Amino acid sequence: MLAYWDADLRCRFANRAYERWFGVDPASLIGKSIHELLGPKLFALNEPYIHAALRGDAQTFERVIPGPDGVVRHSLANYIPDKIGGVVVGFMVLVSDVTRIKEAEEALRLQVGAMLQAQEEAQALRRKEEQLRPLFMQAFDGIFIADRDGLCTDVNDAGCVLLGYAREQILQQPLDAIFSSPETEISLREALLQISEGGVHVGERTLRHKDGSLVPVELNAKMLTDDRWTVFVRDIGTHKRALDAERAMTEELERRVAQRTEQLRRLGADLEAAEVRERRQIARDLHDDLSQTLAAARIRLATLCEDSRESVSKTARDVYALLDFADRSTRSLAEQLAPSVLHELGLCRALEWLGEEIERGFGLRVTVIDDGSHKTLSQISRSILYRAVRELLINVAKHAGTASAVVETRCDHDRIILTVSDAGVGFDQSQALAPARGLGLYSIRERLSFIGGTAEIRSVPGNGTVAVLSAPLSPDEPRRAERGK
DSSP, X not given: OEEEEETTSBEEEEOTHHHHHHSOOHHHXXXXXXXXXXXXXXXXXXXXXXXXXXXXXXXEEXXXXXXXXXOEEEEEEEEEEEEETTEEEEEEEEEEEOHHHHHHHHHXXXXXXXXXXXXXXXXXXXXXXXXXXXXXXXXXXXXXXXXXXXXEEEEOHHHHHXXXXXXXXXXXXXXXXXXXXXXXSOOHHHHHHTXXXXXXXXXXXXXXXXXXXXXXXXXXXXXXTTSOEEEEEEEOHHHHHHHHHHHHHHHHHHHHHHHHXXXXXXXXXXXXXXXXXHHXXXXXXXXXXXXXXXXXXXXXXXXXXXXXXXXXXXXXXXXXXXXXXXXXXXXXXXXXXXXXXXXXXXHHHHHHHHXXXXXXXXXXXXXXXEOOOXXXXXXXXXXXXXXXXXXXXXXXXXXXXXXXXXXXXXEETTEEEEEEEEOSOOOOHHHHTSGGGOTTHHHHHHHHHHTTOEEEEEEOTTSOEEEEEEEEOOTTOOSOOBOOO
């Protein structure tokens, strides 16, 4: 950009560059003041250089000039005084565009700054590595340093011990050759390539010792800022052996617990079977011995009831009534101990008889519903299920506050399902199923476990109770299969 300004700061000449720099026609500048061209802000910046040029001193300075096209240009301005007879009559203005030079200088400055910073960081890293070197070499865990290509560049003493090789034999070895990978996992180098700067890879791998043995290790790899990897390696062989031993011990204990539980279940079933046999024997003794004795006594006493003497006949009739009551009580006790209908006609008919007995004894109306399917059950299963239903119905009669209950029996594949339900007041299950209640609902669940059965009690205070009993059928039981009416 080239122009001439006289001593009055009026333009006498300007080339076409002014149109690009200031967006004005050079011809329109002729006769205009430099103040009008530059504006107050830029003129105030250039004014000292203008006065110095009018005093006869050449001026050179840099200035940033925003153009009309929005482009900011870096300029190098030269004010050259024009002297005639020793008098300054004006000055020549020569302005050069040095934007690219400035940009190159800035880029070079940044590049040099980055290089100096990298150099300082490298020096600081070397100093830090020198400080940490003793800790690195004396660490208990193996530490491997690898470059971006996965080649080992450093290793501490613990790493050498893990492999059984000298340090020089390990350096420049690929990580994948040092750490073998399970077939289901990617190689270590591929895993490391997937983590970014600052990321961490944790996993288990296997080291092959110099003697050929495999060493299970846990490794923790992290990428450093200089694209190197640090891999911390810990021998977990002892830990794994301890875990294996603990697992084997746990499995053995579980096996023994299961064996003992099965033994206890069988013992409980045997005790239950013995109790059933004992109950039947006592019931037979009551029926065959005591009932027969009472019957014979009543026969002999009948003669005295017809005696002509009123005092004798009245006493005989009173005794006869007592014997009759004792006979009925004996028969009732025998039926409660071992209902003959249960062993002769099966569970379904026994439940119907039980419903009638409950209604007579407690006033609870019991409805028995059977699906009519065959239900082959062992003697002990019939006894346990019968007594469980009896216990549940007595509970309903005593505590439910309702006049009726429903007993349903059905088959579900290879199991029999019995449901006892009522619409009574319900109860709190957490208390009712506690072992402290003795021979209650907890006892039902325990007895059913002897035959592989279950008991599920669902009750909410105010919404009634549903008890679901389940037990396996006995397809190989030689006794007759049961069928509902």
